[in-house]
Amino acid sequence: MTGLLEISQLAKRFEVGGKRLLYAVDEVTFTIGKGETVGLVGESGCGKSTLVRLINRLLDPTSGSIRLGDTDLAAIRASGFAGNTNRRRVQMVFQDAGDSLNPRFTAFHAIADPLRRLKSLSGVALTARVEALADMTGLPRTLLTRFPHQLSGGQKARVGIARAIAVEPELLILDEPTAALDVSVQVVILQLLQTLKRELGMSYLFVSHDLNVVRLLCDRVLVMYLGKIVEAGPASEVFADAKHPYTRALISAIPQADPDKRVGRLRLGGEPRSPIDPDPKVCRFYGRCPTGEPRCAEQMPALRDVGPDRQVACHFA
Amino acid sequence: MSAIPALAVDNLSVEFRTRSGIVKVLEHVSFSVGKGETIALVGESGSGKSVTAFAVMGILDAAGKVTSGTAMFGGSDLLKQSERDLAELRGRELSMIFQNPRTALNPIRRVGQQIADVLVRHGGATRADAPKLAIEMLKKVRIPDPERRAEAYPFEMSGGMCQRIMIAIALACRPALLIADEPTTGLDVTTQAVIMDLIGELGRDSGMATIFITHDLALAAEYCDRIVVMHAGHIVESAPSQTLFADPRHPYTAKLLAATPGETASLAELVSIPGNLPDLRREDLPACRYSGRCERLVGRCAEPLPHQTIGDRHGIACWNPL
Numbered sequence: 352m353t354g355l356l357e358i359s360q361l362a363k364r365f366e367v368g369g370k371r372l373l374y375a376v377d378e379v380t381f382t383i384g385k386g387e388t389v390g391l392v393g394e395s396g397c398g399k400s401t402l403v404r405l406i407n408r409l410l411d412p413t414s415g416s417i418r419l420g421d422t423d424l425a426a427i428r429a430s431g432f433a434g435n436t437n438r439r440r441v442q443m444v445f446q447d448a449g450d451s452l453n454p455r456f457t458a459f460h461a462i463a464d465p466l467r468r469l470k471s472l473s474g475v476a477l478t479a480r481v482e483a484l485a486d487m488t489g490l491p492r493t494l495l496t497r498f499p500h501q502l503s504g505g506q507k508a509r510v511g512i513a514r515a516i517a518v519e520p521e522l523l524i525l526d527e528p529t530a531a532l533d534v535s536v537q538v539v540i541l542q543l544l545q546t547l548k549r550e551l552g553m554s555y556l557f558v559s560h561d562l563n564v565v566r567l568l569c570d571r572v573l574v575m576y577l578g579k580i581v582e583a584g585p586a587s588e589v590f591a592d593a594k595h596p597y598t599r600a601l602i603s604a605i606p607q608a609d610p611d612k613r614v615g616r617l618r619l620g621g622e623p624r625s626p627i628d629p630d631p632k633v634c635r636f637y638g639r640c641p642t643g644e645p646r647c648a649e650q651m652p653a654l655r656d657v658g659p660d661r662q663v664a665c666h667f668a
Numbered sequence: 669m670s671a672i673p674a675l676a677v678d679n680l681s682v683e684f685r686t687r688s689g690i691v692k693v694l695e696h697v698s699f700s701v702g703k704g705e706t707i708a709l710v711g712e713s714g715s716g717k718s719v720t721a722f723a724v725m726g727i728l729d730a731a732g733k734v735t736s737g738t739a740m741f742g743g744s745d746l747l748k749q750s751e752r753d754l755a756e757l758r759g760r761e762l763s764m765i766f767q768n769p770r771t772a773l774n775p776i777r778r779v780g781q782q783i784a785d786v787l788v789r790h791g792g793a794t795r796a797d798a799p800k801l802a803i804e805m806l807k808k809v810r811i812p813d814p815e816r817r818a819e820a821y822p823f824e825m826s827g828g829m830c831q832r833i834m835i836a837i838a839l840a841c842r843p844a845l846l847i848a849d850e851p852t853t854g855l856d857v858t859t860q861a862v863i864m865d866l867i868g869e870l871g872r873d874s875g876m877a878t879i880f881i882t883h884d885l886a887l888a889a890e891y892c893d894r895i896v897v898m899h900a901g902h903i904v905e906s907a908p909s910q911t912l913f914a915d916p917r918h919p920y921t922a923k924l925l926a927a928t929p930g931e932t933a934s935l936a937e938l939v940s941i942p943g944n945l946p947d948l949r950r951e952d953l954p955a956c957r958y959s960g961r962c963e964r965l966v967g968r969c970a971e972p973l974p975h976q977t978i979g980d981r982h983g984i985a986c987w988n989p990l
Contacts, residue, residue: 394856395827395856503944533712533713533883534883534885534924534927534928534929535712535923535940536940538927538929538940539940541929542935542936560857561929563929563930564929567929567934567938568935601857601858603861604857604861605886606861606890606891607886607890608885608913608930609931610910618861618862618865619858620862
């Protein structure tokens, strides 16, 4: 697969007073292929959102590069990115469509806004394009005159998607797009996303808490823990045979209706280590890890290859 | 499972007055939960799960009105209690955990004090003893370094930690009934597992009855003895968790299971539920509120809903079950 997005040694450290640094994203490297769906999982505070905001160019990285095709997006400052020609190439669908849509914009206006700004469309061409997008995302055209509060959760999700794909991005970042939806609506939206990806040839970076959804939608999965990628690989393989103890704990935590599948599950005790000025020698998972040997406190395990297209950062994998 | 129910709700109906008409939010809702038993109320948004809990707790919005039914708890009907008597019961006999612990906790009071407050108000503790007892509770919900954590404010704690505080407050006076309204929504899956284990364990130890409200069927099946499925203010099916998963009989339950990403191999296998909830303001609501979305309609579906029980405590409200 040819690479679309190449992230190399990307880091973001926030100053938190007294010269102390919070390592939100710590020298992360990965690629997303053309037409590929990559899932990003990890608990709150692990740096998923910061990573997404770096790639989406809403935040400036401390170091590292973000190559999209031939362009290094990291070289463009976040403050000027909205007017940059590359803005069109990376778009985002936000978590709660209810909160991320302007309450004073109708559905039409919400979808038309990026088209006006980034594609300079107007008049009949604009209307035609908005209607085509409504059709593509399964939003009845009659609803285009409505405001967000007059739309259901599923309809708002469709507006959020239509607006993001309006300018034909190459990379679409989806931040828990179905977290606020009921299961019956979630199915429809997930299936819509899969169809759109096939038809429009986009790549997806899919951030989610719901591992069952990640398993079904994603080709590859990245597991993050405290700013580091701890495991990466094809979704089917990672779910069938997780190598990193944190990934195993994540999968163990998926609720199981079938009691036979609940045996031998791993429960995590304790709290995560502090991301502020972490000891560069100690594995970030040390202290919560059921293995945790002295070596883990002396040498930080690097992300290494453990098979074709599979990587893990653990001494014991 | 016990034969004596801790709470028995019978024929509960609730209406809300709104500017655009009367909304029949709950209709003839009946269920019970035994001592030491954990049941789940599951359903999509708008199905009436939370309203059921609020009605039982006596904390319905002013626009809501109980139009029929009883909720028997320890020999008396909660729906007929005075506000003063209910206030005595809540916190001591009846407890509730809310969805978002951060907004449910007092942001400007130390968490240890918040637990102590409940112990003084409802648990008969003295102001002098309460802080020590509060620290005991923090130990029980496994908060590390409880002496120091008791001095923290909610904003200094993670979401999972705040939810543990909520649980400590809810369980401080050893209630007979706990209602947990989506206690883990918004928490990480790893934290969710730990919190659910904790509620289950503490409930079993004290013989507490638990009503667990969720939209996550797999979560309900893992942690609850029985599942009660709600749709548009009706209970459509109730059964022991394993039975419900293995052998759903109401068409809505079957659809809900088919839409849940669990063991399915691909996205294409998941099936959505056609249609929407009916408008509960309608004068002419059909007897079966699922009939507008159902693929198994028969002539009798217009008649008042049957409530039948098959096998081992498996109840269905449907004329043409699977």
